[in-house]
Amino acid sequence: MTTSEYDAKSSVLKFHFNLKTNHSNHSSTVEISPDGRYIATSSSDKTIKLFKLSDGSFIRSLNGHSKGISSVSWSPDSRHIASASDDKTIKIWDIEYGECIKTLRGHTYHVTCVQFNFKGNLLISGSADEAIRIWDVLNGKCLKILSAHSEPIESIDLCWDGTIIASGSYDGLIRLFDTETGQCVKTLIYDKGGSSFPVSYVKFSPNGRYLLATTLDNTIRLWDYNNNRVVKTFQGASFEKYTCSSRFIPSLKTPLIVSGSESGEVFVWNLNSKSITDVIKVSDSPVLHVDIIGNILVSLSMDGDINVFKVKELNEGEMDIDQ
Amino acid sequence: MNISLLDPFAALKEFPETLTHTLSLGYSVCVKYSNQGNYLASGLSSGAIVIIDNDTKSVIRQLNGHTRPIQSLCWSKCGRFLLSSSRDWKTLVWDLDKNEIIKTFKFDGPIWHSEFNPLDHNEIVVSLYDELPVFIDSNNNLHQLQNEKVLVVKYHANGKLIFTGTNKGVISIIKREGLEKVFEQKFTNSSIKNIVISKDGLKLAINSSDRILRQIKLPKFQDIVDPGLWELEIEHKYQDIVNRIQWNSIAFNDNSEYLIASAYGSAHVIYMWETSMGSLVKILEGPKEELVDIEWNTTKCIICATGVDSGIVYIWSLVVPQKWSSLAPDFVEIEENIDYEEKEDEFDIVPADELNLKQLNEEADEFIDVMTKEDKDARGNPLDSGFIVPIDYNFDPSYIT
Numbered sequence: 001m002t003t004s005e006y007d008a009k010s011s012v013l014k015f016h017f018n019l020k021t022n023h024s025n026h027s028s029t030v031e032i033s034p035d036g037r038y039i040a041t042s043s044s045d046k047t048i049k050l051f052k053l054s055d056g057s058f059i060r061s062l063n064g065h066s067k068g069i070s071s072v073s074w075s076p077d078s079r080h081i082a083s084a085s086d087d088k089t090i091k092i093w094d095i096e097y098g099e100c101i102k103t104l105r106g107h108t109y110h111v112t113c114v115q116f117n118f119k120g121n122l123l124i125s126g127s128a129d130e131a132i133r134i135w136d137v138l139n140g141k142c143l144k145i146l147s148a149h150s151e152p153i154e155s156i157d158l159c160w161d162g163t164i165i166a167s168g169s170y171d172g173l174i175r176l177f178d179t180e181t182g183q184c185v186k187t188l189i190y191d192k193g194g195s196s197f198p199v200s201y202v203k204f205s206p207n208g209r210y211l212l213a214t215t216l217d218n219t220i221r222l223w224d225y226n227n228n229r230v231v232k233t234f235q236g237a238s239f240e241k242y243t244c245s246s247r248f249i250p251s252l253k254t255p256l257i258v259s260g261s262e263s264g265e266v267f268v269w270n271l272n273s274k275s276i277t278d279v280i281k282v283s284d285s286p287v288l289h290v291d292i293i294g295n296i297l298v299s300l301s302m303d304g305d306i307n308v309f310k311v312k313e314l315n316e317g318e319m320d321i322d323q
Numbered sequence: 324m325n326i327s328l329l330d331p332f333a334a335l336k337e338f339p340e341t342l343t344h345t346l347s348l349g350y351s352v353c354v355k356y357s358n359q360g361n362y363l364a365s366g367l368s369s370g371a372i373v374i375i376d377n378d379t380k381s382v383i384r385q386l387n388g389h390t391r392p393i394q395s396l397c398w399s400k401c402g403r404f405l406l407s408s409s410r411d412w413k414t415l416v417w418d419l420d421k422n423e424i425i426k427t428f429k430f431d432g433p434i435w436h437s438e439f440n441p442l443d444h445n446e447i448v449v450s451l452y453d454e455l456p457v458f459i460d461s462n463n464n465l466h467q468l469q470n471e472k473v474l475v476v477k478y479h480a481n482g483k484l485i486f487t488g489t490n491k492g493v494i495s496i497i498k499r500e501g502l503e504k505v506f507e508q509k510f511t512n513s514s515i516k517n518i519v520i521s522k523d524g525l526k527l528a529i530n531s532s533d534r535i536l537r538q539i540k541l542p543k544f545q546d547i548v549d550p551g552l553w554e555l556e557i558e559h560k561y562q563d564i565v566n567r568i569q570w571n572s573i574a575f576n577d578n579s580e581y582l583i584a585s586a587y588g589s590a591h592v593i594y595m596w597e598t599s600m601g602s603l604v605k606i607l608e609g610p611k612e613e614l615v616d617i618e619w620n621t622t623k624c625i626i627c628a629t630g631v632d633s634g635i636v637y638i639w640s641l642v643v644p645q646k647w648s649s650l651a652p653d654f655v656e657i658e659e660n661i662d663y664e665e666k667e668d669e670f671d672i673v674p675a676d677e678l679n680l681k682q683l684n685e686e687a688d689e690f691i692d693v694m695t696k697e698d699k700d701a702r703g704n705p706l707d708s709g710f711i712v713p714i715d716y717n718f719d720p721s722y723i724t
Contacts, residue, residue, distance in 0.1 A: 080716055092716060101716055119361070120714040121376050121383065136379040138720060143379060148650070160696070161706060163325035178325045180378070183645045185328040187652050192678040205693035208324050222691065226327065228652060231691050233683055248693060255693050272690055 012249075012256060012268050012277050013297060013309040019056035021049055021304040028070050029245070030300035032293045033078040038095070039291075039298055040081055041306070044068030048083055050095060053296065056308065062093050064100045071113045076120040082137075084111035090125055092137065104135050106142045113155050117162035122179070124165055126153035132167055134182065144182040148175050154243050155201045159208035166204060166211055166225075172196030174213050176225060188223055190215065190230060200243040206250050212257065216240050220259060222271070234269045236276050237261035242302070245289045249297070249311055258297065260287030266299050266307070282307045326701035330646050335702065338581055338595060338605065339626055339639040345610065348373055348382055350634030353616050355396040359709035360622030364405055365629075365636055366393025372407055374419070374712060375636070377623060382720040384712060388415050388424050395436045399444035402710035406447060408434040414449055419712050426463065430454070436475055440499070442482035450476040456487060458502055466502060469495060475517055480524040481544060488515030492531060494555070505550035510537055510557070517572065521579030522621070526598065527555070528582055530573045536561040536584060538598060559601030563594075571614065577621030577704070583607075585614040585628055593617060593628060593639075610637055622704045 021027050023043035030041045032053060042048050048062040048069060067086035074081055080101075081093045090111055092102040109129035116123055122143075123135040132146040132153060151170035158165055158179070165177040173196075176186040188211075189196050201214040210231070211223045218239050222232040237244070238261050246259035248271075255271040266287055268278035283301030290299045295311040326334050353366035362383075363375040370389035373382045389409035397406040404425075405417040414437045416426035433452040440446035445461035448468060456468040456476055468476070473487040473495075485497040492511035497504050513533040520527050520541075527539040538559040547553060561582070562568075569587035576583075581604070583595045593607040593614060607626065614628040614637070626639040648654040700706050 075714070075716070076711070077713055094716070117378075119376075119378070119708075119711050121378055136381055138379070138383055138714060138716065138718060139381055141381075159324050161324050161708065164328065176328065178329060178643075180325065181643055183643065183649075185325065185646070185649050187650055189652050192675070192682060207692070207694055207696045209697075210691065210693050222693075224691075230682060231686050231689055233679075233686065250694060252694055271693065274686075 012312055013266070013280060014312055015280075016296075016308040016310050017056055018282075018305060018307045019051065021300070021306060022058075023047065023049065023304050025068070026302050027288070027300055027304045028068070028302075029072055029289045030291055030298050030306060031072050031074055031289075032291045032296070032298060033074045034076055034293075035078040036293045036296070037078065039306070040072050040074065040095075041300060042069035042072045042083060043304075044086075046085075048072055048081065048093070051306075053298075053308070056306070060095075060098050062095075062098055062100070064091055064093075065089070067110075070111065073115045073123070075116050076118055082114045082116060082123055084114040084125055084127075086110040088127075090114055090123065090135070092123075102137070102140045104140055104142070106133055106145075107131070110152075112153060115156055115158055117158055117179070118160070119162065122162070124156055124158060124179075126156040126167055128152035130169070132156060132165065132177065134165075134179065146177055146182050146184070148177070148184050149173060151198070154199065155245075157202050157204050157211075159204045160206065161208065164204075164208070166202045168199030168202040168213055170198040170200075172198060172215075174199055174202060174211065174223070174225075176211075186225055186228075188213075188225060188228060190221060200239060201245050203246055203248070206248055212246055212248070214239055214244060214246055214259065220246055220257065220269075222257075232271065232274055234259075234267075234274055236269075236279070237265070237267040238263045242286045242288055244287060245291075247290050247292045247297075249292060258290050258292065260290050260299055260301075262286040264301065266290060266297075266309075280307075280309075324697075324700070324706070328649075329643050331701075333643040334641065336624070336641055338576065339624055339641050340605070340607065341639060341642045342607075342609065342637060343640045343642065344380055344636075344638040346375065346380060346636040346638065347633070348375060348636065351629045351636050352634065353393045353396055354618045354627055354629055354636060355398060356618055356620040356625075356627075357398045357402040357709065358400055358622075359402055359707065360620045360625070361708060362402065362712060363618075363620075363627065363636070364396045364398065364407075366396050366407065366409075368392040368634065370409055370411065372396070372405070372417075376712075377620070377625075380638075383714060383718070384419065384422070385718075386417055388417075389413060394434055395438075397438045399439050400441055401444075402712075404439070404444045406437055406439050406444075408437040408449070410434075414447070416444075416447075419710070422715075428459065428463075428465075430457075438476060438478055440482050441478050441480055446499075448476040448478065448485055450474060450487070458485075458499075468502060469497060469504060471495075474515055477518045477520055479520055479541075479544070480522060484544060486518055486520065486527070488518050488529065490514040494518070494527075494529065496550070496553075506553055506555075508555055510539075511535070516570075519573055519575055521575045522577060523579060526558075526575065526579045528573055528575065530570050530584070532569070534562055534567050534569050536570055536573060536582070538582065538601070559596070559598070561594075561596050561601070561603075572617045574617050574619045574626075576619050583617060583619060583626065585617045588613060593626065607639055610635070622702075624702070 025045035149169035197217040249256035285302040372386040374384040391410035496506035595605040
């Protein structure tokens with residue numbers, strides 16, 4: 001696909017370049033390092049691969065897990081990666097030497113998601129064993145086990161100051177936990193119409209007051225969790241089987257929501273008007289993960305295509321037309 | 324951000340009541356929380372200083388530079404720099420970002436206490452045993468602070484005044500500009516062991532060897548410029564009349580509504596007074612040993628103290644019970660039974676499409692601000708985490724000397 005084809009269906013995202021992960025099996029996540037220099041991808045081929053974000057050049061792959069990897073998270077110093085694997089362990093990697101420096105054991109089934117807090121002292125992990133664990137990274141010790149779901153946990157996130165953990169599970173619940181005490185402080189469920197759908201992805205808003213949740217009924221909802229209500233619903237993309245991640249594109253005037261779709265597109269919505277601004281076909285396979293830093297957006301499809309986009313500044317005029 | 328979601332009756336208590344942690348991380352003689360309350364610096368009798376992470380309650384950094392027990396510790400306001408004094412007659416300034424000593428001052432005798440200017444970590448005051456106190460300016464030049472020997476030095480929260488206390492019970496106030504003594508008052512005949520000043524700068528507490536704690540109301544220094552008009556008035560005196568206990572260490576809480584003190588000898592407890600009426604409100608039951616240094620983490624509502632025999636750091640913190648109603652979205656906790664009247668349409672069967680459409684229409688015009696962060700938490704403390712000590716993942720915390 002050529003550059004002009006991408007731009008044709010896009011008003012916010014401008015295609016920059018693409019690359020292949022060359023994982024030998026399905027790719028699962030792509031994460032940009034906090035310093036914006038690297039991207040890390042993980043795959044069910046048991047490896048993590050590192051690339052330079054500036055030109056997409058391959059740096060190295062990290063080998064050590066005995067089963068596929070579902071999720072990776074960068075430490076705040078951009079020098080370490082935590083990875084969650086189906087082999088029930090979490091590994092902490094030093095990216096400079098490509099070595100595993102710690103292995104955290106405790107989960108009794110596939111580890112599905114992992115996230116560092118912004119201080120880098122705690123690691124939160126969610127698993128198909130229906131529990132969330134809080135780890136002291138330095139000691140490699142599990143500090144707390146939060147068992148509060150009745151189906152696999154698919155996604156976790158921390159609010160910006162790290163004091164609240166949100167989890168989304170296939171049991172249809174979104175739960176919020178207090179990081180310090182490990183207690184459940186809130187439960188959210190969308191069951192209008194009598195039934196709820198599995199929650200596949202959760203993400204806190206930049207200010208931590210709202211929670212974006214993807215459910216497998218092709219819908220993303222923005223929750224005002226303090227008041228137990230949905231304030232925005234985003235439709236158009238398809239989510240029925242896979243976990244497709246979503247991100248906020250921060251902007252004071254016109255914040256946007258971006259998400260991958262199972263139909264192989266990247267979708268962008270205007271957060272307040274809920275209208276779709278961009279639909280970019282990037283692959284024939286599901287777009288499982290998107291990540292953003294500054295004005296650089298990265299998407300990853302299951303068959304290993306990485307697309308790097310630049311986010312254009314939205315000015316007032318464009319917003320008016322949009323509404 | 325979590326506090327607004329917790330049970331307000333439990334999470335917004337003003338002081339902790341339960342001993343929750345005992346940390347045996349070397350023999351601790353001196354403890355100090357960073358301003359933001361994320362880290363506890365613990366000075367050990369070996370001369371090492373360990374930085375304890377409040378989230379994990381484990382050591383994330385060990386600072387080796389002193390060879391004798393630590394005498395005093397002080398954090399810079401941002402939390403990046405730490406000032407330490409030890410019985411090896413040295414005062415050091417640590418940069419926790421680069422993990423190195425950036426300043427070393429060697430004295431000719433023991434050091435009582437040293438402190439940063441709360442507004443500028445380049446300025447330091449030091450009180451010395453049998454020597455005149457010293458003011459160190461930002462160019463590392465040493466100046467004589469006062470022409471009398473003092474036991475304690477303490478910066479006022481405004482960073483412009485320095486309080487000193489002598490072994491004759493005299494409190495002096497020195498202007499930082501020009502290092503001129505502008506005020507002097509005698510409060511007791513015995514030695515002043517420590518002084519604490521509240522965060523708002525309006526209360527001073529003196530611990531002296533006559534076994535009495537004196538709480539003094541300070542004038543609003545920014546309003547009354549002329550030192551001749553300053554009046555330091557004793558508001559309350561606290562003492563244990565029956566046992567005549569000597570007090571080891573004292574601390575105010577965040578809004579200076581409470582004063583706590585650890586007691587010498589076999590008391591094993593922390594006394595807590597309410598400062599407006601001057602009444603004893605609580606005796607925190609402690610472990611089976613005498614407590615020496617105490618510290619109140621005001622942001623996180625934690626009290627910690629060191630044990631004299633074991634060097635263990637004891638931590639009292641809030642215990643928030645699980646709210647069962649948060650486990651399901653439609654649960655509500657009620658005080659007593661209520662007669663529930665169902666709503667007219669509560670059990671109506673409405674097609675899912677119709678409900679979804681109603682939801683979409685309701686949310687149509689609302690403007691949602693996902694960017695603006697709150698700047699204060701539910702306790703009123705700033706939501707600024709300050710300097711974050713970088714984690715060295717290769718550090719082995721099992722080795723503490």
